[in-house]
Amino acid sequence: xxxxxxxxxxxxxxxxxxxxxxxxxxxxxxxxxxxxxxxxxxxxxxxxxxxxxxxxxxxxxxxxxxxxxxxxxxxxxxxxxxxxxxxxxxxxxxxxxxxxxxxxxxxxxxxxxxxxxxxxxxxxxxxxxxxxxxxxxxxxxxxxxxxxxxxxxxxxxxxxxxxxxxxxxxxxxxxxxxxxxxxxx
Amino acid sequence: xxxxxxxxxxxxxxxxxxxxxxxxxxxxxxxxxxxxxxxxxxxxxxxxxxxxxxxxxxxxxxxxxxxxxxxxxxxxxxxxxxxxxxxxxxxxxxxxxxxxxxxxxxxxxxxxxxxxxxxxxxxxxxxxxxxxxxxxxxxxxxxxxxxxxxxxxxxxxxxxxxxxxxxxxxxxxxxxxxxxxxxxx
DNA sequence: GATTATACTGACACTTTGTCAGTACTGCTG
DNA sequence: CAGCAGTACTGACAAAGTGTCAGTATAATC
Numbered sequence: 001x002x003x004x005x006x007x008x009x010x011x012x013x014x015x016x017x018x019x020x021x022x023x024x025x026x027x028x029x030x031x032x033x034x035x036x037x038x039x040x041x042x043x044x045x046x047x048x049x050x051x052x053x054x055x056x057x058x059x060x061x062x063x064x065x066x067x068x069x070x071x072x073x074x075x076x077x078x079x080x081x082x083x084x085x086x087x088x089x090x091x092x093x094x095x096x097x098x099x100x101x102x103x104x105x106x107x108x109x110x111x112x113x114x115x116x117x118x119x120x121x122x123x124x125x126x127x128x129x130x131x132x133x134x135x136x137x138x139x140x141x142x143x144x145x146x147x148x149x150x151x152x153x154x155x156x157x158x159x160x161x162x163x164x165x166x167x168x169x170x171x172x173x174x175x176x177x178x179x180x181x182x183x184x185x
Numbered sequence: 186x187x188x189x190x191x192x193x194x195x196x197x198x199x200x201x202x203x204x205x206x207x208x209x210x211x212x213x214x215x216x217x218x219x220x221x222x223x224x225x226x227x228x229x230x231x232x233x234x235x236x237x238x239x240x241x242x243x244x245x246x247x248x249x250x251x252x253x254x255x256x257x258x259x260x261x262x263x264x265x266x267x268x269x270x271x272x273x274x275x276x277x278x279x280x281x282x283x284x285x286x287x288x289x290x291x292x293x294x295x296x297x298x299x300x301x302x303x304x305x306x307x308x309x310x311x312x313x314x315x316x317x318x319x320x321x322x323x324x325x326x327x328x329x330x331x332x333x334x335x336x337x338x339x340x341x342x343x344x345x346x347x348x349x350x351x352x353x354x355x356x357x358x359x360x361x362x363x364x365x366x367x368x369x370x
Numbered sequence: 371g372a373t374t375a376t377a378c379t380g381a382c383a384c385t386t387t388g389t390c391a392g393t394a395c396t397g398c399t400g
Numbered sequence: 401c402a403g404c405a406g407t408a409c410t411g412a413c414a415a416a417g418t419g420t421c422a423g424t425a426t427a428a429t430c
Contacts (some may be wrong), residue, residue, distance in 0.1 A: 008278050011386065022410050027388070089277040093193050132348040139332060140325040140352075147324060163317040167325075170355040196417065207379050212419070 002082035003152065007089055008035075028183075034094035041087045045104055047076045056115055062124060063169060070164050073141070074157050077149040085150025088142060110140045116172065125172050137168060187267035188337065192222075192274055216225045219279035226272045226282075231288055241300055247309060248354060255349050258326070258341050262334040270335025273327060293323045301357065310357050322353060 001010065001018065012033060016023045028037040041062035051072030058065030077084055091101035109150075141164060148155030186195065186203065197218060201208045215221040236257030243250030262269055276286035294316075301315035326349060333340030 006277065012388095013386070021408090022412085023387090024389080025409055028408065032388080092191065092274040093278075128351060129344070129348065132344060133351065135332075136325060136329055136348050136352060139328040140321060143324040143328045144321055147320075159314075159317060163314065163321050166313060166318065167321060167352065167356050170359050171352045172357050174359040197419095198417065206377095208418090209380085209420080210378055213377065226411080 002086050006151075007086040009136055010086075013059045029090070029169055032094075034097045037087055037090045038097050038100050040083050041104060041135075044080055044083055044087065045107075047080070048073055049054045052111075062119060063173060067161070067165050067167060070141075070148075071161055074145070074149070074161055074164075078154060078157055081145070081149030081154060082151060085146045088146050088150075105138060105142065111132045112138060119172075126175065128161055128172075134172060137171065140164070140167065187271050190194075191336075192271040195271075197211055209276070210284050217279075218281045219275055222272050222275045223282050223285050226289060229261075229265055229268055229272065230292075232335060233258055236261045237296075241296060247304060248358060251353060252346070252350050255353070256342075256346055259330070259346055259349075260332070262330045263339060263342055266330070266334030268338060269335060270331045273331050292322065294319045297323060304357075311360065313357075318356060322356065325349070325352065 001015070010033065012026050013023055015033075015119070016026050019025075052069045053063060054065040054072065055069035085099075087101065091098050112134035113131045116125055116128075116134060119125040120127070120130065144160065144164060148156075148160050186200070195212050195218065198208055200218075200337075201211050204210075215224070237254045239257065240247065240249040240254035272286065276283050297319035298316045301319060302308055303312075304310040305312070305315065329345065329349060333345050334342075
């Protein structure tokens with residue numbers, strides 16, 4: 001249904017109209033619409049984490065692995081974009097869902113941050129605030145994926161991959177540039 | 186009010202309770218809550234555009250100007266974070282507001298894209314898809330600003346500046362890295 | 371001081387939500 | 401097969417919020 005209509009039009013009434021069951025039957029399975037969305041998030045996270053494995057477990061060429069991970073994540077979103085969009089757009093509307101979303105993103109932040117720390121130790125990534133950069137890059141990914149694949153017409157997966165890869169690679173794997181380090185105020 | 190409660194708790198009823206006026210009086214000025222938010226967006230855009238001027242009009246050191254623009258935008262969000270957050274979170278809930286938000290972001294995308302094209306012509310920025318990169322960087326900024334300054338406790342403006350500046354600079358102003366150009370599939 | 375526009379209100383109809391008592395159907399057990 | 405759970409489901413209700421409208425104050429203008 002999410003392919004057809006935005007989440008804002010999905011009342012319990014309209015959802016149950018499509019099922020042949022009565023509206024109260026909905027409450028047999030979910031406590032409200034946000035709770036339903038919360039379950040969708042749990043399912044989607046499994047798929048995304050699986051798709052993202054390459055970079056997190058890479059031992060050789062971690063740039064190629066990063067590209068592979070991004071490609072996988074994008075593929076999942078090409079398939080489930082509207083679900084991802086519905087989740088991210090619903091999150092601010094419900095306290096519980098907001099917490100679940102924050103936890104979901106927090107796990108990505110931690111995983112990316114750990115990976116960066118690991119590669120920094122190995123000398124593959126230079127000195128940078130891996131924790132803060134992780135949060136930013138993950139938010140970049142989330143908002144890009146939602147915007148590009150959350151509705152039809154979807155964006156071009158290859159183009160999105162190119163863009164995200166560019167930003168990730170440059171951010172993580174390039175030398176510090178002159179005049180950057182130590183700037184403040 | 187947005188400092189205290191998230192947008193989801195802001196019904197017309199609760200808004201008007203704070204004013205001493207009756208609920209229908211609200212409709213004297215706005216057609217609904219989303220319309221109110223739409224007006225907030227218009228006001229905020231003016232402030233943000235002003236704050237962002239340095240980079241868009243820079244003639245000398247455009248990296249320093251970029252830093253200045255980011256600092257300005259962050260300063261505006263430190264002051265108006267919850268408003269910005271309310272707007273971005275409400276956008277998916279209303280067709281009109283969604284369009285207004287898309288137009289708002291679209292103007293940033295166009296401005297950044299133009300600036301990149303300009304600096305590419307001047308040889309300051311290398312070959313990259315300025316249009317796609319602009320969209321991504323702007324979404325990065327928006328989601329970061331909302332997350333960091335949209336509620337209390339707010340993030341540290343300096344840290345956020347450092348992170349965003351790092352990503353923007355590396356993305357736009359570093360040399361192409363080996364193995365990046367021409368990768369596809 | 372009369373007139374006209376503006377600001378505002380009480381009350382109504384409508385929509386959606388969550389709940390609950392109660393019905394129908396299922397499978398199990400003696 | 402009768403009786404008894406346990407599950408799946410429903411109709412009806414109360415509560416909360418929305419948008420509208422006829423109508424009343426209040427202020428501004430001539």
